[in-house]
Amino acid sequence: MTTTQQQNIPVIWINARFLTRAITGVERVAIEIISALVEHHLDAQGQWHSPGGRIQFQLIAPRTATALNNPWPSLPMKQTGTGNGHMWEQTVLPIVTWHDGLINFCNTGPLFKRCQWMFFHDAQTFAIPENFTKALRFWYQTLFRISGYFSIGILTNSRFSAKELSRYAAIAPERITVAPLGADHMDRRKADFSQRLQALMDALKGKPFVLAVSSTSPNKNFASVIAALSLLGEDAPPCVIVGQRYDRVFASSPIDTQRVHHLGYVSDGELVALYQRAGLLIYPSFYEGFGLPPLEAMWHGCPVIAANTSALPEVCADAAIYCDPHQPQTLSDAIARVMQNEPLRQNMRLLGIQRARKYLWSNTVQHVLDSLIQNLALHSSQTSRDL
Incomplete structure (x- = not known):
């Protein structure tokens, strides 16, 4: 990964495209996870002091007519590119974050980016395809399979969903981290x-x-x-x-x-x-x-x-x-x-x-950070071998 310009700190971007649309289930989950991350783990500059050193977290979102409301003032936000839908996610997002890490909390993200984490909430488009249009079904099934293969880490919310993703999207079970959601x-x-x-x-x-x-x-x-x-x-x-x-x-x-x-x-x-x-x-x-x-x-x-x-x-x-x-x-x-x-x-x-009371967002984000540590180390060793 690249580092911040002034300091030798690696960067992990958070895909914040969800801030441009109406808040439904997956957007609420993203907000709660990021809020727990900021509250329990990041300093005033949005940096995480991890066991291996510091990591800078930053939000990235499409450029809109007006500045997006950033619910987390300590997290820097970059608005860039045109459009705000899947095209932005497949073109602008992977280019801007090319040398850095990226976390996608709302089911979608770049198809072919390697150093990224995808949070898949369920496998509905596979399990109950009749509930979706052909176009939507084809897109999500393709995205889950391809990004599920290329991403260094897959996150989901239950053991059931982990089994479904392995069954339908052919994601190896050992590559999936279960991060149960919170209710607090x-x-x-x-x-x-x-x-x-x-x-x-x-x-x-x-x-x-x-x-x-x-x-x-x-x-x-x-x-x-x-x-x-x-x-x-x-x-x-x-x-x-x-x-x-x-x-x-x-x-x-x-x-x-x-x-x-x-x-x-x-x-x-x-x-x-x-x-x-x-x-x-x-x-x-x-x-x-x-x-x-x-x-x-x-x-x-x-x-x-x-x-x-x-x-x-x-x-x-x-x-x-x-x-x-x-x-x-x-x-x-x-x-x-x-x-x-x-x-x-x-x-x-x-x-x-x-x-x-057993389901806390602080526990959810700890599972996410555990996945970051494990997969970043694996990604670094693989990159070194490739070089």
Whole structure:
């Protein structure tokens, strides 16, 4: 790697293209990892005093009409090149970082760069290709295979995802570092009992409710939520739904919509308030590389029913009750069992809190740094042999 101009310090760039787009799941993960890196490991100049010496971390992002907001003042940011999409990532980014290291936290990065780390969050485009367009499926499958081969380090969030990446993208298991995500960001989010939440609580009249996340993505399996509530009939508890409305599922269901309250998109503070008040979170997703919402709910003492598939049992362990996402009856049975048993819910609250406290972003970033140390040493020895 090259070094900073004034001092003999190697540079590792952080791909910050995610700062130019709307914040969704993978962008939030990148923000939390970088925040933990800055808080626990970097000095005021963005330097890491590693066992082998100092390393300078720097952000790199596309040039935009106005300067991007940098959430980390101690991390220098370079904005360069034109465009802000995959073309920038495949042309400008590898050229500017040619002699340096690069970390990509959001699934994408240069195809052929050698001294880089890719954080792949799951293998959905391989495992459930029908959920993606042909173009998107082809691009991500190609990127995962090629950059997965050339990169000196691969990071992912669970043992399940590591196995999936090895299976589908032919990445050798020993090249993958598992860096489980954290949930302690929930401590920084304060409950917001907004006017619409207060109105909702008044409408519920103190009745315990289940919380669900709606999405038009078939993977989230919202149809099973509605089917399970329909199976419970008059015994179905009130259900509060957050996220994008999936009207087609509602239209095909006989469930009494008077007992279903759809809030649409909610703020982080409103979501915390719902976690704190809900009797149960139901999360019957077909496929998750990690599954952060159940942990977020557990952090606030909300019991969880999750699907018995993919990474969810690995993440939630014995703190959740599981259902078969392909069998709505198992979800309805689990809802009835939990909502009608207050001692069980209380035990699940305690187990959930204990489980969630094991997932800290400081641990995530330590796994990332361990991968840097291991793979930089290997890269240096290989480069020396090549010379």
